[in-house]
Amino acid sequence: xxxxxxxxxxxxxxxxxxxxxxxxxxxxxxxxxxxxxxxxxxxxxxxxxxxxxxxxxxxxxxxxxxxxxxxxxxxxxxxxxxxxxxxxxxxxxxxxxxxxxxxxxxxxxxxxxxxxxxxxxxxxxxxxxxxxxxxxxxxxxxxxxxxxxxxxxxxxxxxxxxxxxxxxxxxxxxxxxxxxxxxxxxxxxxxxxxxxxxxxxxxxxxxxxxxxxxxxxxxxxxxxxxxxxxxxxxxxxxxxxxxxxxxxxxxxxxxxxxxxxxxxxxxxxxxxxxxxxxxxxxxxxxxxxxxxxxxx
Amino acid sequence: xxxxxxxxxxxxxxxxxxxxxxxxxxxxxxxxxxxxxxxxxxxxxxxxxxxxxxxxxxxxxxxxxxxxxxxxxxxxxxxxxxxxxxxxxxxxxxxxxxxxxxxxxxxxxxxxxxxxxxxxxxxxxxxxxxxxxxxxxxxxxxxxxxxxxxxxxxxxxxxxxxxxxxxxxxxxxxxxxxxxxxxxxxxxxxxxxxxxxxxxxxxxxxxxxxxxxxxxxxxxxxxxxxxxxxxxxxxxxxxxxxxxxxxxxxxxxxxxxxxxxxxxxxxxxxxxxxxxxxxxxxxxxxxxxxxxxxxx
Numbered sequence: 001x002x003x004x005x006x007x008x009x010x011x012x013x014x015x016x017x018x019x020x021x022x023x024x025x026x027x028x029x030x031x032x033x034x035x036x037x038x039x040x041x042x043x044x045x046x047x048x049x050x051x052x053x054x055x056x057x058x059x060x061x062x063x064x065x066x067x068x069x070x071x072x073x074x075x076x077x078x079x080x081x082x083x084x085x086x087x088x089x090x091x092x093x094x095x096x097x098x099x100x101x102x103x104x105x106x107x108x109x110x111x112x113x114x115x116x117x118x119x120x121x122x123x124x125x126x127x128x129x130x131x132x133x134x135x136x137x138x139x140x141x142x143x144x145x146x147x148x149x150x151x152x153x154x155x156x157x158x159x160x161x162x163x164x165x166x167x168x169x170x171x172x173x174x175x176x177x178x179x180x181x182x183x184x185x186x187x188x189x190x191x192x193x194x195x196x197x198x199x200x201x202x203x204x205x206x207x208x209x210x211x212x213x214x215x216x217x218x219x220x221x222x223x224x225x226x227x228x229x230x231x232x233x234x235x236x237x238x239x240x241x242x243x244x245x246x247x248x249x250x251x252x253x254x255x256x257x258x259x260x261x262x263x264x265x266x267x268x269x270x271x272x273x274x275x276x277x278x279x280x281x282x283x284x285x286x287x288x289x290x291x292x293x294x295x296x
Numbered sequence: 297x298x299x300x301x302x303x304x305x306x307x308x309x310x311x312x313x314x315x316x317x318x319x320x321x322x323x324x325x326x327x328x329x330x331x332x333x334x335x336x337x338x339x340x341x342x343x344x345x346x347x348x349x350x351x352x353x354x355x356x357x358x359x360x361x362x363x364x365x366x367x368x369x370x371x372x373x374x375x376x377x378x379x380x381x382x383x384x385x386x387x388x389x390x391x392x393x394x395x396x397x398x399x400x401x402x403x404x405x406x407x408x409x410x411x412x413x414x415x416x417x418x419x420x421x422x423x424x425x426x427x428x429x430x431x432x433x434x435x436x437x438x439x440x441x442x443x444x445x446x447x448x449x450x451x452x453x454x455x456x457x458x459x460x461x462x463x464x465x466x467x468x469x470x471x472x473x474x475x476x477x478x479x480x481x482x483x484x485x486x487x488x489x490x491x492x493x494x495x496x497x498x499x500x501x502x503x504x505x506x507x508x509x510x511x512x513x514x515x516x517x518x519x520x521x522x523x524x525x526x527x528x529x530x531x532x533x534x535x536x537x538x539x540x541x542x543x544x545x546x547x548x549x550x551x552x553x554x555x556x557x558x559x560x561x562x563x564x565x566x567x568x569x570x571x572x573x574x575x576x577x578x579x580x581x582x583x584x585x586x587x588x589x590x591x592x
Binding site: 145219220230249256 | 433434438440441470471472474477512515516519520524526544545546547548549550551552
C-alpha cells in the first residue's frame with residue numbers, strides 16, 4: 001500500500017499537507033447528526049471539540065470507581081499493559097481496559113457517543129485503543145507534543161487519517177493541573193519526522209516519547225499559526241480530537257489529580273495494515289487488529 | 297536570637313501561625329502610598345498582588361536585551377552564580393546580577409518600585425537577592441511548591457517575615473507556559489518542615505528543591521483553603537509576593553519562553569543573623585549580608 005504519510009525515513013523534518021477530509025462524508029446532509037452545524041464547523045476547522053457535562057455526576061462517580069479499582073488491582077501487576085512513570089513505579093497509563101472490565105467495555109459502546117463518532121468518521125467504527133491516563137497531583141509528568149496519527153501510521157500501519165480520540169475527563173480540568181493542550185488547525189498538516197524506529201520502541205515511548213515528535217521549529221510554526229487551546233471543565237466533559245491534532249500536556253505539581261479515559265475509534269475501512277516503518281506491529285493491546293466493529 | 301519559625305528540626309511537618317504583620321506599619325495613614333486601599337487589602341489577604349504594565353514596552357525591550365546578553369555571556373562560565381537545569385547544561389537561573397550589570401542595578405532602585413516596597417515593609421530596604429529565572433520553551437522544568445521564607449530563615453538566618461519578592465515578567469505569561477502559581481492566604485501559615493539541612497544544600501536545591509518544601513498533606517490543606525491563583529499578563533507586569541507565600545510552577549513544553557527577573561527586598565531591621573539551621577551561611581550571592589540600603 002502506498003505510504004501517503006511517510007515519516008522517520010530520513011533525518012529531515014518536513015510539513016506535508018493532509019490528504020484526507022476531517023469530517024468524512026457530508027454529515028450536514030444526513031439526518032440526526034448529534035452535533036450542530038456550528039459544532040461541526042468548529043471541529044473541522046480546529047481539529048477538536050469539547051462537550052461539557054456529557055456524563056452526569058452519577059456516571060462520573062461510577063467511572064471514577066472503576067479506574068481507581070483498576071489502578072489498585074494492578075499496583076503489583078507485571079503486565080506490559082501497565083505503563084509506569086519514567087522516574088518511579090507510579091502507574092501512568094493502563095491500556096486496553098475495555099477487554100477486561102465490563103463496565104468500561106460498555107462505556108465504549110455508549111450510543112450517544114458512537115452516534116457522534118459514526119457521523120464524524122462517516123463509517124462504522126471499532127476501538128483502536130483504550131487507555132486510562134493517571135496524572136497524579138504533585139508528581140504528574142508532562143506528555144510531550146505529538147500527533148497520535150504519526151505513531152499509529154508509522155508503528156501500527158493505520159493507512160489514513162480516519163480515526164479520532166475521545167478523552168473523558170474523570171477529574172475536573174483546571175488550567176493549572178496539567179490539562180490537555182491542543183494546537184487548533186494543526187490537524188491540517190502532517191509533520192513528517194526525522195529518525196528511524198527501533199524495535200519495540202513502545203516500551204520506551206509510552207513512558208516518555210522522544211521519537212515521532214515534532215522538532216522545535218515546526219512546533220513553533222504550528223503554534224504561531226494556530227495558538228494553543230486549553231479546554232477546561234468539570235469531570236464528565238469530553239474532548240473529541242482528530243487523529244492528527246497536535247497535543248500535549250505540562251506537568252502537574254498541584255494537589256489535584258488529572259485522570260482521563262481515552263477511547264480511540266477508527267473507521268472499519270481504515271483497518272491496520274503492516275506498519276509503514278517496516279517493523280513488526282505493536283501488540284494488540286496498543287493497536288487492535290482483531291477488534292469487532294461496534295453496532296449500536 | 298529566639299527562633300520564631302523553627303523548621304527542619306525533626307521528622308515532623310506542622311503548621312505554625314504567622315507571627316508578623318503582612319503590611320508593616322499602617323500605610324493607610326501615611327501619605328503618598330502608591331497602592332490603593334483595595335490593592336493593599338488584596339495583598340494583605342492573599343499575600344501577593346499583580347501590577348500590570350508596570351514597565352512599558354521600551355523598558356521591557358531593554359531589560360530583555362540585558363538578560364539575554366547575560367545568558368549568552370555566561371554560557372561557558374563556571375561560576376556558582378550560574379544555575380543549570382537538573383538534566384542539561386541549560387541555564388536555569390543567574391544570581392546576583394545587580395552587582396555586575398549597571399542597568400540591572402539601576403532597576404533595583406526604580407523609585408516607583410522602592411516606594412511601594414518601603415510602604416509594604418514599613419521600612420528602608422536592601423536587596424537580599426537578585427535572580428533571573430529562564431524557563432525556556434519546550435524544555436523548561438517545574439519549580440516545586442515552596443515558601444521562600446522557610447529557606448531564607450533556616451539557611452540564611454532571616455529572623456522575621458519582613459521581606460518580599462518582586463517578579464518582573466520579561467515574557468508574556470500565559471496559563472500554559474509554566475506561569476507562577478500562588479496559593480492565596482498561604483502566607484498566614486508557616487509550614488515547619490521535616491528533615492535536616494545538609495551542608496552546601498544550595499548546590500543541589502537551586503536545581504531542584506526537595507528539602508524545605510511542604511509535604512503533600514499540608515500542601516493540600518493550604519490549597520483546599522485558598523485555591524490556586526495564576527496571574528497572567530504581558531511582559532512588563534509585576535507580581536509582588538510576600539516572603540512566606542507558597543508558590544511554584546509547572547513545566548513548560550510550549551514554544552513560549554517564560555523569563556522573569558526576581559528582586560528580593562528585605563527590611564533593614566530584619567538583616568540576616570546566623571542561619572537557624574546552625575549551619576554555615578550561604579554565600580552572599582544568594583543572601584546578601586553586606587548590602588547597602590537603597591535610598592531613593
